[in-house]
Amino acid sequence: MPFTLQTVDEIASLHGEPDWLRKRRRSAFEAFERLPIPSRIDEEWRRTDVSSLDVAKFSEFEHRNGAAPAEPLEGVAGSTTMRGSEFESVRLDPELERAGVILEPISVAAQKHPELVQTLLFTQVRPDRDRFAALHAAFFADGTFLYVPDGVVIEKPIVGQVFSAEGGTAVLPHTLIVAGRGSQFNYLDEYLSPADEAAGYKSGSAELFLGEGARVGYVAVQKWGRNAWHLADQRARLDKEASLRLFNVTLGARFSKTRVEASLQGEGSDAELKAIYFASGEQFFDFHTLQDHQVGNTRSDLLFKGALQDVARTVYAGLIRIEKGAARSDAYQANRNLVLSDHAKATSIPMLEIDNNDVRCTHGATVGPVDPISMFYLQSRGIPEATARRMIVQGFFGEVLERIPFEHARRLVETELEARLG
Amino acid sequence: MATVPKVDVGTDYKEKYGFFVPEDFVFKAKRGLNPEIVKEISWMKKEPEWMLKMRLRSLEIFRKKPMPTWGADLSVIDFENIFYYLKASDKQSTSWEDLPPDIKKTYDRLGVPEAERKFLAGVSAQYESEVVYHSLQKELTAKGVIFTDTDSALRDHPELFKEYFGTVIPPADNKFSALNTAVWSGGSFIYVPKGVRVEIPLQAYFRINAENMGQFERTLIICDEGSFVHYIEGCTAPIYTTDSLHSAVVEIIVKKGARCRYTTIQNWSTNVFNLVTKRAMAYADATMEWVDGNLGSQITMKYPSVYLMEPGAKGDVLSVAFAGKGQHQDAGGKMIHVAPNTTSTITSKSISKGGGRTSYRGHIKMYPDAKNSKSFVKCDALLLDDESRSDTYPYNDVDAENVTLGHEATVSKVSDEQLFYLMSRGITRNEAETMIVNGFIEPFTKELPLEYAVELNRLIQLEMEGSVG
Numbered sequence: 017m018p019f020t021l022q023t024v025d026e027i028a029s030l031h032g033e034p035d036w037l038r039k040r041r042r043s044a045f046e047a048f049e050r051l052p053i054p055s056r057i058d059e060e061w062r063r064t065d066v067s068s069l070d071v072a073k074f075s076e077f078e079h080r081n082g083a084a085p086a087e088p089l090e091g092v093a094g095s096t097t098m099r100g101s102e103f104e105s106v107r108l109d110p111e112l113e114r115a116g117v118i119l120e121p122i123s124v125a126a127q128k129h130p131e132l133v134q135t136l137l138f139t140q141v142r143p144d145r146d147r148f149a150a151l152h153a154a155f156f157a158d159g160t161f162l163y164v165p166d167g168v169v170i171e172k173p174i175v176g177q178v179f180s181a182e183g184g185t186a187v188l189p190h191t192l193i194v195a196g197r198g199s200q201f202n203y204l205d206e207y208l209s210p211a212d213e214a215a216g217y218k219s220g221s222a223e224l225f226l227g228e229g230a231r232v233g234y235v236a237v238q239k240w241g242r243n244a245w246h247l248a249d250q251r252a253r254l255d256k257e258a259s260l261r262l263f264n265v266t267l268g269a270r271f272s273k274t275r276v277e278a279s280l281q282g283e284g285s286d287a288e289l290k291a292i293y294f295a296s297g298e299q300f301f302d303f304h305t306l307q308d309h310q311v312g313n314t315r316s317d318l319l320f321k322g323a324l325q326d327v328a329r330t331v332y333a334g335l336i337r338i339e340k341g342a343a344r345s346d347a348y349q350a351n352r353n354l355v356l357s358d359h360a361k362a363t364s365i366p367m368l369e370i371d372n373n374d375v376r377c378t379h380g381a382t383v384g385p386v387d388p389i390s391m392f393y394l395q396s397r398g399i400p401e402a403t404a405r406r407m408i409v410q411g412f413f414g415e416v417l418e419r420i421p422f423e424h425a426r427r428l429v430e431t432e433l434e435a436r437l438g
Numbered sequence: 439m440a441t442v443p444k445v446d447v448g449t450d451y452k453e454k455y456g457f458f459v460p461e462d463f464v465f466k467a468k469r470g471l472n473p474e475i476v477k478e479i480s481w482m483k484k485e486p487e488w489m490l491k492m493r494l495r496s497l498e499i500f501r502k503k504p505m506p507t508w509g510a511d512l513s514v515i516d517f518e519n520i521f522y523y524l525k526a527s528d529k530q531s532t533s534w535e536d537l538p539p540d541i542k543k544t545y546d547r548l549g550v551p552e553a554e555r556k557f558l559a560g561v562s563a564q565y566e567s568e569v570v571y572h573s574l575q576k577e578l579t580a581k582g583v584i585f586t587d588t589d590s591a592l593r594d595h596p597e598l599f600k601e602y603f604g605t606v607i608p609p610a611d612n613k614f615s616a617l618n619t620a621v622w623s624g625g626s627f628i629y630v631p632k633g634v635r636v637e638i639p640l641q642a643y644f645r646i647n648a649e650n651m652g653q654f655e656r657t658l659i660i661c662d663e664g665s666f667v668h669y670i671e672g673c674t675a676p677i678y679t680t681d682s683l684h685s686a687v688v689e690i691i692v693k694k695g696a697r698c699r700y701t702t703i704q705n706w707s708t709n710v711f712n713l714v715t716k717r718a719m720a721y722a723d724a725t726m727e728w729v730d731g732n733l734g735s736q737i738t739m740k741y742p743s744v745y746l747m748e749p750g751a752k753g754d755v756l757s758v759a760f761a762g763k764g765q766h767q768d769a770g771g772k773m774i775h776v777a778p779n780t781t782s783t784i785t786s787k788s789i790s791k792g793g794g795r796t797s798y799r800g801h802i803k804m805y806p807d808a809k810n811s812k813s814f815v816k817c818d819a820l821l822l823d824d825e826s827r828s829d830t831y832p833y834n835d836v837d838a839e840n841v842t843l844g845h846e847a848t849v850s851k852v853s854d855e856q857l858f859y860l861m862s863r864g865i866t867r868n869e870a871e872t873m874i875v876n877g878f879i880e881p882f883t884k885e886l887p888l889e890y891a892v893e894l895n896r897l898i899q900l901e902m903e904g905s906v907g
Contacts, residue, residue: 059508063835343824358839359806366845368830373821373851381845383836 018075021045024154031123031158036134044143044153051147060146063331063363064273064302069245071151071186074217077101078185086177089424093172093201094119099179100187101157112170118163119174122192125161132163132194140223140251140279141190148247148273152188152219159190162203166196166227173202173233173422180207183214183241191222195230195258202233202421206428207268213241218269221249226258228282233261233421237428240268242297249275254314256282263420264291266301267432277306280314280345289318290416292429295328295360296436305334307349309342309375318349321416323409324360325436333365336379340371349379354386354412356405406437470518473497476620479523483589483623486596496609496619503613509768509799510737515711520683522621522654578636583667584629585640588656591627598629602660606689606717606745615715618654618687625655625686630665630696639668639701639887657688661696661724668699670887683711684735690718690726694748697725703890705897706734708765714740717772722748729885730757732767733897741799743772746780746808753782758882761794761826762901770800770831775808775838786817787879790826791901797829798847808838817847820878822871872902 017023024045028038054061078100085104086097094108096119108119118129126133143153160176180187191205207220218240226232232252240246246269252260266272278287287307295301307316322330336347353362364381386408394404413433420426476497480490505512578585584595592599609619630636661667684706692698698718706712712735718726728742744753755771773782788796798817819828830847852874860870876883876895883891 340824353836355836355839355841361835361837363836364834364843364845365832366830366847367832368819368828368847368849370819370821370828370849373824373826375821375849375851377847377849379830379845379847381832381834382843383834384842384844385840 047144048150074186076185094174096160096176116165122159122161141249156188156190163194164199167198170201175204177206180209183216186217188219193224195226197227198229200231204235209241215243218246224252226254229257231259235263237265244269246272251277254285257284259286261288266293273302275304279308283313286315291320293322296325299328302331307336309338309345312343315346320351323354325356327359329361331363335367338370343374345375347377351381353383496616500616582631588625588627614685614713622656625657628659630667632662633664635666641670655686659690661692661698663693664695666697670701672704686714688716692720692724694722699727701729703731710735712738716742720751723750725752727754732759739768745774749779751780755784757786759788759796761796763792765794768797770798772801775804775811778809780811782813784815789820791822793825795827799831801833804836804838811841815845819849
């Protein structure tokens, strides 16, 4: 299935998608054909080299191929499981279903709930942003749609898992989350494939719409195989008094570029954007973040913490934008990089664009090795060097890690960190 | 009682002080940019062949290079409508009466002497502090220090000149360094021999030559091993010019153990595009300090940089930008760490008022060899009203092991608590705001020679009253 208009139509027909969605895919395809491959002349791509990425090589879609179904997750209110491009299961607590919560594949929701899906899908993650965003919107396989009605509070998390196992394929899941007024819940996306999986093209974009006063926790754990290309957008729109806690965990892929963006459109809204990343081997991670304060009395707090070892490279570029009328806003942005080897490279570009004087904005960035004084202290207490180092790195991540609202995800990350630190 | 005759410095400065402008110049300025103009400039200056070749090559580079698409909007510059070379006497076209009233008023308020005003305003071609200059020159010559304008240096010290010219900022570095190399004129040339410390700051002011504030000035400073010099360029008073483009290049070489400080205070009139390339190479244990104040102009793009070439080199940028109505100050600094154990700091203070925009743009680069290096960047921005804007664009690239890099920035307004406190002591709101702004830039002011610091504070006061620009 090459990346052609015919394939776009085939996917739409296969899902039995309504006309509006087929049109949306087609217009995204036009953008894909029109937009050039980003080059290093573009500011956003200056340090991010995609010249060796030939998406056409990965134009096959991945099917379930008889894989054993995943074990149902413990302690969750609902879950969805995708294998490659296909849904394996959708589970939701029947009580929540009665309360009006919708957890469905987007392809199903597009037909059953157009009033929600049609108005919102791809309005925050814009297909015309660049060629890769267009590719994702034109060919996205399917994905999880979650709607939580006004006032509904869900205690346990809802988890969406996407597994991939084949390599050489395109795995393009999309998540659409709509939080009603005053609703409260935590949602977790997991992107998983075996570490040694052959190279493939993966996205994993998410759009979040937070209604007035909604309180949403969103976690995305990216642990694709170590040869994958991963390009994704995670973007949230916050209405009045809404509160978002977003955690991005990036561990996998050879090349990973993620945009994490919060658009604060309602007074009193509050976005907390946190990330941890650990790049080792030849991994390259790129993060572009945006805290867009469009109205006043809004608050955002960003903390991206990363460790690098071997010959890994990371790029962090973040922007706080305070628009003209956004008085009494409060924005914070920090990027901390711990460089654990001689040849790892970290770039950190924390940017501010402030168009209003009645605001409080601070940002900071650091790049540095493990603090020798802390190392000395631990070693002087008889702790071997390797252990001391591991303890310091774990402590570095701990601050963010302990705030991930789901035990299962925390364990997944902790296990991976331990394996990397040896 | 003897009466002191009152001298009207303004009207008959030339007669009183024996000041004259040669009238038999042969070169007529033309607008536009082409190889003929460049050849004429070189011919006028009786330059050696290599310089002419370099100019022509640079012109080619300038034509090929695209306009920068980042930073300020430069698309409005019409390169064909600019005089690329004017003899001093051509500049007499403006008269004192034609000056914008706000410029004249600022001179009054700052208490700038009349003769100096006319020089600054471009009405008079020259301003001399002859006595000071001569005694200084004598002292410098005794020590082997060369302090002259760049054109004379090419003529009088050709070997030294050729060895260093264009080595720190090659013509192909950027579009505007290419333009400058093609049409440069004037600027300062300083050579400080080994181990010589020049105790008093050298100022472009002291020089007799008219071309020290040209449009495309070119400055070259060489500090030989273990020497020290402090060079001061510009002044706080606004410089009125009808030229819309100012594009200077400043190259500095600081050899082993030497220290160089370069202080700039520039206050161009608000019609000027000020696009300047400033760079220094600091070798083993050398120190380079840029103290850079940007007050005027319509658009300024200026990022003084230090290449830390050998172990122990140290770079420092201290920069202040003030953007009022219609102004965009895009300034900052660059520190390129090439060698181990090098350190750098950048401190930027910016103030935006009346819809003005300040941007900090900086780059810290640690190459793989720059082990055990440290860099710290601090940017503070003060927004005085809700029409103004402040941006911070710091680029930090670390490719080296065991280095420490920190960046911090804050954006704030004048705090209500501070205002309330001052006003409760009977100070008017405007005075209170002025005091707070002056306090905000104090780390900068205290690095300036006293007379500059005083003038800067007065200027801030004027800007705050809204009586300027």
